[in-house]
Amino acid sequence: MIISGRRWGDGGAGIMLALWLSGCASPSHPPAPVEDRTRAAPAVVAPTPASPGPxxxxxxxxxxxxxxxxxxxxxxxxxxxxxxxxxxxxxxxxxRVAPPEGSESPSAVVVTPIAEPPVAPSVPAASASTAAAPAAASASAPAASPATASPPARPPAEMAFAWPAQGPAIAGFDEVRNKGIDIAGRAGDPVLAAADGQVVYAGAGLRGYGNLIIIKHSATYLTAYAHNQRLLVQEDQRVKQGQKIAEMGSSDADRVKLHFEIRRNGKPVDPVKLLPPR
Structure with missing residues (x-):
């Protein structure tokens, strides 16, 4: 064998060949770790939504x-x-526009879902020893229809609002130009609370709204009643749906009317979609 111009004997060639093979069998980098795919991947925990920023x-x-x-x-x-x-x-x-973590707003109102008729409890089947007599008595009774079963209760977030005034709507909802609806009427007509709640504002400090009442119904919903002639409730007062809270007027408006808003998490929504049809 000739390496670098020199002839080596069988012994020298054997030594060099052994060294060369040794270098090939021992790489300079450690072997890559073997991934064990038989173990289940750790569960991914969804992050908790952050509260609204300042x-x-x-x-x-x-x-x-x-x-x-x-x-x-x-x-x-x-x-x-x-x-x-x-x-x-x-x-x-x-x-800060949200409650500190771990606390609740004292103005939050607990809303009870609309009550539904109770469902009669099911009666267990009679045992073999007493089945004969009840069977004869119930033979003439009509079988209960599945259609008469009570529907599921309405979720609390879906509140049942009522119209706050009797007049016709003269201006519809527009998210930019009109954040509620305008209801016509005469000066002094009653303005009614659209749902149970707590008065969180009663005054004239908001430009463009005149004499204004704001009622908080839950952690989700607020209603606003603007341009009143006279306010009949005070801040922190609890009110019931249909209760007279003000008299219709034209304060900070071009005519007598009630401007009515429903806010979901502060964002105006179309009241007509949440009010009963007329």
């Missing part, structure tokens, strides 16, 4: 406006942000 105050904002747009009470916002004077907020200021 809101940055814009020019023209008021605490009442911010609270309405986030489905909260202005009192709660003042408490969460430790505002000694709720009328003084600054442009660019960051405000």
């Amino acid at each position: 809101y940055r105050v814009r020019p023209g904002d008021t605490l009442t406006r911010i609270a309405l747009d986030h489905g909260q009470s202005w009192r709660d916002l003042a408490r969460w942000n430790q505002l000694s004077n709720p009328d003084r907020i600054e442009v660019g200021q960051l405000l």
Whole structure:
């Protein structure tokens, strides 16, 4: 064997061949680890949704406006942000608009779902020793129809709202130009609470709404009643559906009317879709 121009004997060639094979059999990098695919993959836990971040105050904002747009009470916002004077907020200021973690808003109203007729409990089958007598008595009784079974209860989030005034709707919902509906009427006509709840605002501090009432019905829903002539309820007062809360008027409006809004998590929704048909 000739390597690098030299002839080696059988012994030298054997040594070199052994060294060369040894180098090939011992790589410089350690072998890749073997993945055990027989074990089950760890369960993936979905992250907990984060609460809404802080809101940055814009020019023209008021605490009442911010609270309405986030489905909260202005009192709660003042408490969460430790505002000694709720009328003084600054442009660019960051405000908490959701309850601190682990706490609930005291203005939250627990909404009970609409009650449905109770379903009669099923009677267990009679034993063989007593089956004869009841069988004769029940032979003439009509069998219960599956169609008469009570439907499932309405989820609490789907509230049953009632019309807040008797007049016709004169302006429909538009998410940009009209965040509710306008209902016609005469000065002094009754304005009624659309559902049970707690009054979280009663005043005239929100430009464009005149004498305004805001009622919180649950952690999800608010309703607003604007342009009233006279307010008949106070903040923190509990009201019932159909209760007279104000008298219709034209405050901060071009005519007598009720401007009515329904807010879901602070976002305006079309009231007609949640009100009973007329």
